[in-house]
Every structure is written in structure tokens, then in C-alpha cells.
Amino acid sequence: MTDHPLLSVKNLTVQFPSRGAMLTAVDDVSFDLARGEVLGLVGESGAGKSMTGAAIIGLIEAPGRITGGSISLEGKRIDNLSSAEMRQVRGRRIGMVFQDPLTSLNPLFTIAEQLVETIRVHLPMSAREARERAIGLLNEVGIPAASQRIDDYPHQFSGGMRQRVVIALALAAEPELVIADEPTTALDVSVQAQIIDVLKKLCSERNASVILITHDMGVIAETADRVAVMYAGRLAEIGPVRSVIKDALHPYTKGLMGSIPSLTSTDDRLVQIPGSMPRLNNIPEGCAFNPRCDQVFARCTKARPELMHSGNREVSCWLYDDAASEATA
């Protein structure tokens, strides 16, 4: 058991049929996730980061489907399970936190009903035990007077408090992996800081792994151990968060980091990547980033770079091809 990483995604491809053509939303994505590790999945709109998360928990909506590759949890494939088998995994072994807490909570049921139901579906507990456990969870996520507030409805909570409830729900069955898709995007910055702290603390106490999907490099910097940068459905770069942020290799990551206005820099102009991300029906040949890249050369427009090792990370860029072959030689 121990020689398998907790989660292993290999050559994952997700496609959507559209007007006779197949659109590739996730294109040959591979990464491993160790137990207790926080992996940030970062990219701009349409980069395929949410789709990757949805594929892992088996929630790709038809007509989209996984058309290639595999997803393994502790060495066992989970991408080919039946929907009944997948329900045993989802919620129990993989918890989820979505962007908008209002849509992930049912407005017609109290917090107690929703938490108790979730707990009892996955764990053998009586209603009373489950309620005790629910109150304990709400205390842990920082809801004041949890034993009274548990009987309130979602609309009686503020946005930040609702997202705390959603985190409690995700952790209710002690999952080994939590997938958080833009968990703080709908929140104000001061509330965001609180939610990140809660999520980080609770997952590390349980030694649960986290895949944190976000467009916000700042949230990644605060939370993740490793970060994977996605562009047009592909992985551009993956490595330890500090290395990627301080010393990006892929030209896209460099541009992305430079375009973020920072509290400390006094630079007059932001780095600007020309153009915008290609649409899925119009992904350029070779490297998907080549039309916007300032270091493009002939090979980039012809052949697609695979992930190659460079130092402590992997990067899919031909600039690092030599470095990789030297390192292995």
C-alpha cells in the first residue's frame, strides 16, 4: 500500500464532442499526490483546472467524458468504477469544497440535517452520535455557538460561515483527499484569509491531501506544497511552490507571475502576455503557448513538448530539453 502515492493521475484526457469535432478540455495530464500533501492547480479561465478536479471525483457531465489515461487512488483505478461504486468513494474517501457555498448547501434543510445525513451515509453511527460529531466538526471549523447554530438554515449564515459549513461537510467522513475548487473566490479578502487557515489546519491535522484549484497565485503561495500550472488543458509546469513562484521556468508561468500586481513591488509596468488563451477548438499546433511566447523557436510550432525534468520540477517547454538530457546523462 505504502509504495503507491495517494493519488496518481496518468495521461488523463477529457474530451467533449462538439459539432462533429472533439474538444479536448484536459490533455494528457499526469501528476502524483503524496499523503498529506497540498497540491495547487492554477490556471486562467478555460485552462482545464476545474475539469481535472471533476474528472478525479467522477463528476464530468455528459457529453464530456474521460477518453484516455487513468486515475488511481492508493494504486486502485477509480476512473472506471460504476456510478454506485464511485458513490462509495465520493464523500467517503474524497471530499469536495466548491466555489459557491450557497449552491453546495441545500436551502431547504438545516445544517444539522445535511451534516447528519452525510455522516450517516458514510459512517456507521446513530443519529445522536452523528449529531454530536456534527457539532464537533462545526466547532473545529470555527462556527461560534455551534450547538445552537447547527439547527439554522444556510441562509442564516454569512458567506464565510457558509463556506466553513461546507468544509465541515467535506471532512465529515474523514476523507483522505479533499478537492477544493476555488473555495475562496466568492469571498472578501479578509474572509478568504480565515477560510484558507481553517482548510489548511483541518487537513493537516487529519493528514488529508488537498488539491486546491484556483486562479489566484496568492492563495496557492499561502497554502500549497507543490503547484501545477495549467494552460489550454495541459500542464505547463509542476514543482515545489516556492521554486515555481520565485523562479518560474516555463515562459507562461513567468508571464503569469509578472502580471500579478504585488503589494511590495514598485515596478511601473506589469509584465504583459500578449493575446489570450486559445479557445478549445483552436489550439495551436506544437506547444499550445507558442503564439504568445517571447522565446518561441521553430521546434515549438511543430512538436508538442512533453513534461521534462529540470532541477526539482517538471516543465513542458523545449527550452529545457537540453538541460533534461544532460541531467539524465
Add this chain to the structure above:
Amino acid sequence: MSETLLEVRNLTRTFDMSKPWLNRVLERDGKRFLRAVDRVSFTIRKGETFALVGESGSGKSTIAKMVVGLLPSSSGEILFDGAPIGTGEGAAMRAMRSRFQMIFQSPFASLNPRWKVRDIVAEPIIAFDMVQNRQAQAARVAELLELVGLSASDGSKYPHEFSGGQRQRIAIARALSSNPEFIVCDEPTSALDVSVQAQILNLMRDLQDELGLTYLFISHDLSVVRHMANRIGVLYLGALVENAQARGLFEDPQHPYTQMLLDAVPDVDMTDREREEVIGEIPNPISPPDGCVFHPRCVKAFDRCRVEAPAMVATQYGEAKCFAAENVRKAGS
């Protein structure tokens, strides 16, 4: 730089949140008011960027709407180049209206999907009778589109053919078409991806240099504000709590709320700077706390803060509404 273009004095806006009359009578309930903007005063000098930052419900968009006259104020004054906004009608008001424009948050909602881009951009030109004939109008639209980094031929397309960033460029071209001096930008980049945001922010700064524009820049994002503004006003529950020169505000924030906001911004440079934890949440604006409205969340709060509302006091880089800042000032002098 020194000439005042916009002056806002004690601007206030209340909204009636009362239940219907019959319910009030039956439930013996009084009227209830929400004070969305509470006696806000600031001035913007020609050619500078003044930013208003705050979280949801702090009143920043309400102020923006009042400044351009989309929403009447409950009390207070807005003076544009010395003349009051929002009261007059007729020719004088129309002439003044062409001198300021607004850019909205979502370029998906602010552009009419049934209009071609050239008609969208030309609308203010026509509304203010700024050109003599259709030829001159077409030439002006082409010039504006190129100014914002699009091509003149894009005028014959519809908004849906453009990406979010390009649409925001169209919105900027429209705002510039009446040759305004002053532009109110309400969260102009918060619907955009970060690499596109960089393009738009750079464009806005270039245009400011080129055309000598003055911006009122509304945002919730402190790092964007840091990048754009000369001076910054921080709003909390509808009131300004600090108003200071940008660099000073970031280096030495005087109000504890400003400090809290700065501490809450994720540390994307991974500088490992020391930070305080955020305490509590924004209270219900219908029944705000007594005294200083920030005191329940303030690490520096003492007895006086719970009963008495502080007034603005001068600080090194501007002004702040805090007894602690006042004490620092006294101790220093």
C-alpha cells in the same frame, strides 16, 4: 497636479429597508434605514488616480454611482470642477456630463449584445453632438479602437466575438469617445484573468499619461490599487476610515482596519512577512456597533472606542479615523 477636479463633501446615502406599512403597524416595528455611505469626504486632483478600497458592502460602488449621477445622494455635495453634480438639468448639465465617464466591472453586461462595436463606441459621440457627419464619426471610432489596442475593422463585429479583455477595451474606447477628463472605474478588472488584467491596467495607465485623465478607481483588490493609485481611501461600513497617499498607506497604515486588510492579502511574493490573524466578520450594516464601528474586530480597541465615534485626524501621510492614531500623533508632537 495641484488643481482640484472633484470634491466630495459629507456625501451620505441611506436606503429605506423598512417592512411594508401594514407589517410595521401590526408588528409595531419602526422604519429601518441602512446607511450605505456615511459622510464621506475626499478630493481628487487633476491627473491623479484616487482609489477607494473596501470589502463587499463598504459602499464603494454606491459612491461611484453618486459621483457620476446615476444615483441621487441623500445629503452632501459633489463638486466637479467647482460646480455641483446631480442637481441641474439642461444644457449646462449636459455639457458637464460629457466631461466624465464610467467603466463598469463586467464587460459582458455593460455592452449591448445587439449593437455592433462601432455603434457602441459612437453612442456618446452622437449623444453629445461631437461630430459633424458620419464620415467624421467613423474616423473617430476607428481612432478610438486603435487607441485601446484593437483594430479599426473590429468596429463591424458584435461584442460576443471578443474575449473578456477585448470587451473591456471596447468599454474603455466608449468611455473615451466623449473626450472626458475624468473616468470613474468601478472594479474594471475584477471579472478578468490576471494576465488580461495586466494588459488592461497597463492600458489604463498609458491612456492616463497620454490624455491626462483623472481616475476614481474602485476596487476590492489592494495589490491592484497599490499599482494604480496616487492616493487611497479605505472604506469600512460606508465610512472612510483612512485616506492617505498610496505609498505611505502601504508602508505605515494608521487605521487598524487598513492593517487588517493588508495582512489578509495573500503573500504572493512569499516574503514571509509577519501578519496578524483576521478577527470576526463585517457586522450587519442596519444595526452597526456603537462608538467606532470597527471596535469589535480591533486589536487596539479600548474603552473610549466602544462609546465614542472617532473623527478624522491628520496623520503623516493623510488622515485616519482612529483614537489610536490620534494618540500616536499627540505623543509624537
